[in-house]
Amino acid sequence: MSNKAIVEYDGKKLELDAIIGTENEVGLDITQLRAKTGMITLDPGYGNTGSCTSDITFIDGEKGILRYRGYAIEELAEKSTFLETAFLVLYGHLPSQKELNTFSAGISAEAGLHYAMKSHFDGFPANAPPMAILSAMLNTLACYNTELLTTATDGPKFEVPALKIMSKVRTIAAWAYRTSKGRPYMPPSPRLSYCGNFLHMMFSQPFDLYEVIPEVEKALDLFLILHADHEQNCSTSTVRMVGSARANLFSSVAAGVGALWGPLHGGANAEVIAMLNNIHDNGIKLSDYVEAAKDKNSDTKLMGFGHRVYKSFDPRAKILKLHVDRVLDKLHIDDPLLDIAKQLEDVALHDEYFIERNLYPNVDFYSGILLRAIGIPVNMFTVMFAIGRMPGWIANWREMLCQEQRISRPRQIYTGETLRSYVQIGSR
Numbered sequence: 001m002s003n004k005a006i007v008e009y010d011g012k013k014l015e016l017d018a019i020i021g022t023e024n025e026v027g028l029d030i031t032q033l034r035a036k037t038g039m040i041t042l043d044p045g046y047g048n049t050g051s052c053t054s055d056i057t058f059i060d061g062e063k064g065i066l067r068y069r070g071y072a073i074e075e076l077a078e079k080s081t082f083l084e085t086a087f088l089v090l091y092g093h094l095p096s097q098k099e100l101n102t103f104s105a106g107i108s109a110e111a112g113l114h115y116a117m118k119s120h121f122d123g124f125p126a127n128a129p130p131m132a133i134l135s136a137m138l139n140t141l142a143c144y145n146t147e148l149l150t151t152a153t154d155g156p157k158f159e160v161p162a163l164k165i166m167s168k169v170r171t172i173a174a175w176a177y178r179t180s181k182g183r184p185y186m187p188p189s190p191r192l193s194y195c196g197n198f199l200h201m202m203f204s205q206p207f208d209l210y211e212v213i214p215e216v217e218k219a220l221d222l223f224l225i226l227h228a229d230h231e232q233n234c235s236t237s238t239v240r241m242v243g244s245a246r247a248n249l250f251s252s253v254a255a256g257v258g259a260l261w262g263p264l265h266g267g268a269n270a271e272v273i274a275m276l277n278n279i280h281d282n283g284i285k286l287s288d289y290v291e292a293a294k295d296k297n298s299d300t301k302l303m304g305f306g307h308r309v310y311k312s313f314d315p316r317a318k319i320l321k322l323h324v325d326r327v328l329d330k331l332h333i334d335d336p337l338l339d340i341a342k343q344l345e346d347v348a349l350h351d352e353y354f355i356e357r358n359l360y361p362n363v364d365f366y367s368g369i370l371l372r373a374i375g376i377p378v379n380m381f382t383v384m385f386a387i388g389r390m391p392g393w394i395a396n397w398r399e400m401l402c403q404e405q406r407i408s409r410p411r412q413i414y415t416g417e418t419l420r421s422y423v424q425i426g427s428r
């Protein structure tokens with residue numbers, strides 16, 4: 001079999017090399033296309049564009065497969081912890097006990113924020129969206145760590161900012177929530193786990209410490225594992241793109257937060273709950289809602305459904321659906337939104353429109369119900385996604401720099417006016 005493809009246009013011919021991945025994915029190398037033929041490729045939304053090669057995450061959207069560094073998401077969800085998975089995503093191998101202890105200790109040690117950062121939180125209005133605060137405060141962290149504004153990919157100049165961001169993102173997230181509630185900030189407690197510490201900073205009161213419930217802690221840990229990486233999605237591509245200009249890690253991940261905020265990406269988890277609440281509170285018939293979601297003239301969408309890559313099912317949604325049942329059971333919660341979600345899924349999965357377009361529930365369809373059950377307020381849902389995605393963003397930023405990637409700079413096909421003469425309007 002030849003591993004070349006031939007492009008022929010206007011009498012010019014070019015042989016393109018096929019680049020074959022370890023899972024036999026095939027990409028045509030078009031890096032010489034413009035130099036040799038004067039043409040570019042056009043792919044708005046990058047549906048057919050591979051922007052890089054990567055060793056981090058593998059997805060087979062047709063088969064519903066997701067693996068971090070070769071490990072199946074189902075196995076990691078069952079056997080791993082978020083910190084172990086984060087180490088795996090960042091460094092490419094599962095940590096030894098010693099490596100994990102050092103990593104965990106580093107994360108615990110970095111949980112606090114510089115005292116002066118408190119005044120930055122104080123400057124936000126009470127109802128400021130926590131995603132806006134998160135992005136702003138990740139950049140603010142850079143101001144307190146100017147010696148770490150490098151593009152180092154190894155040694156303390158990489159490891160220290162990576163640990164700081166992985167750890168402090170929880171503190172920033174929890175304090176963003178407390179800002180929105182007008183509550184005093186709760187300092188981290190080093191004796192608590194990654195998730196326990198976050199819950200403590202979110203919910204403890206000065207004289208009434210939050211008691212971490214093991215089921216809640218475990219459910220949150222699972223949520224974070226399922227969000228740890230997802231190859232070249234919108235926010236990760238943003239992080240890579242910003243980093244390709246040799247921007248530091250703080251500003252690159254802060255840009256990732258901005259992309260994640262969008263309702264078509266990470267913001268969908270909050271939109272799903274808004275949709276289910278709307279159906280519940282207004283007694284909307286599910287078939288009517290699905291009809292509206294199919295209507296191209298309406299703004300309604302079935303939030304938490306559909307995915308650019310998954311065309312059979314999203315394995316994260318499958319795992320979440322199973323655990324939502326278990327967690328609600330253990331916490332003795334009866335959430336009417338879960339019943340609505342299950343029925344809505346059933347109606348959509350039997351509808352020709354959704355079948356034809358291979359639209360299935362994605363990770364966001366059930367994650368909001370899990371987060372609600374463990375007490376996370378809706379305006380924090382996408383922030384939780386950002387905490388989970390942090391190892392993926394950092395690993396992708398680092399990999400891109402290790403590959404010495406050129407600055408990301410797509411081209412375009414210009415469709416505007418051709419040259420015209422300037423005609424002065426009136427006298428000046």
Ligand code: CMC
Nearest residue numbers: 264265266268293301302303304305306307308357362364
């Ligand atoms: N409800 C109704 N129709 C839909 C939906 C939906 N949720 N998703 C896709 N479609 C239709 C779409 O209108 C199009 O129809 P047609 O072929 O007739 O024009 C067809 O399905 C293909 O969809 P697309 O918009 O071309 O797909 P995309 O790959 O550009 O977008 C998506 C993917 C996730 C943005 C989209 O499915 C969507 O908007 N879903 C709802 C938002 C959501 O749940 N986002 C979370 C994604 S998973 C978390 C993460 O971001 O990683």
